[in-house]
Amino acid sequence: MIIVARKYWLLKTEPGCFSIDHLASEPNGIAGWDGVRNYQARNMLRDDIQAGDGVLFYHSSVQPAGIAGICEVVRDGYPDETARDPEGEHFDPRATAENPIWYQVDVQFKSKLPRLLTLPELRDVPGLENMMLLQRGSRLSVQPVRPDEWKIIQRLIRKL
DNA sequence: GCCAACGTTGGC
DNA sequence: GCCAACGTTGGC
Numbered sequence: 001m002i003i004v005a006r007k008y009w010l011l012k013t014e015p016g017c018f019s020i021d022h023l024a025s026e027p028n029g030i031a032g033w034d035g036v037r038n039y040q041a042r043n044m045l046r047d048d049i050q051a052g053d054g055v056l057f058y059h060s061s062v063q064p065a066g067i068a069g070i071c072e073v074v075r076d077g078y079p080d081e082t083a084r085d086p087e088g089e090h091f092d093p094r095a096t097a098e099n100p101i102w103y104q105v106d107v108q109f110k111s112k113l114p115r116l117l118t119l120p121e122l123r124d125v126p127g128l129e130n131m132m133l134l135q136r137g138s139r140l141s142v143q144p145v146r147p148d149e150w151k152i153i154q155r156l157i158r159k160l
Numbered sequence: 161g162c163c164a165a166c167g168t169t170g171g172c
Numbered sequence: 173g174c175c176a177a178c179g180t181t182g183g184c
Contacts, residue, residue, distance in 0.1 A: 137166060
């Protein structure tokens, strides 16, 4: 018997580089989440994130930063080919076909929030105190989100 | 632009 | 394997 436990994640991106609008305008709203060059994040992309998982799409390095939309993982981790493109900005000369080093998933657009659910707002929400995003010095670009945190955030979104 | 936090690199 | 130096992230 296969038990599929749906999991939840937060994926960070700088909207100047790739925003929720970019994702929405892709064919079928599907894009590869590539270019991640951090081992902790890589491990989650490769091993933990699965098709069907829910994703909070987070805009970082903007004022204010915040959750911009919701998307869903539609493909499990697979080698990130941008690591092997010498012309690309995510090139890593160590990556080979046998040892790709870096991994990505594919995500599909679900919804764009009517407005950003901002970081300062999230900090004030009871129940989110332990959310990884809100911890000091937290800068992982791929973060697990607990089911209760996901639920609270879905409720906030409905009231936006 | 500043700077705290954290990751990576490389000499030893 | 330690750790100092350096690079990057990202909120402010």
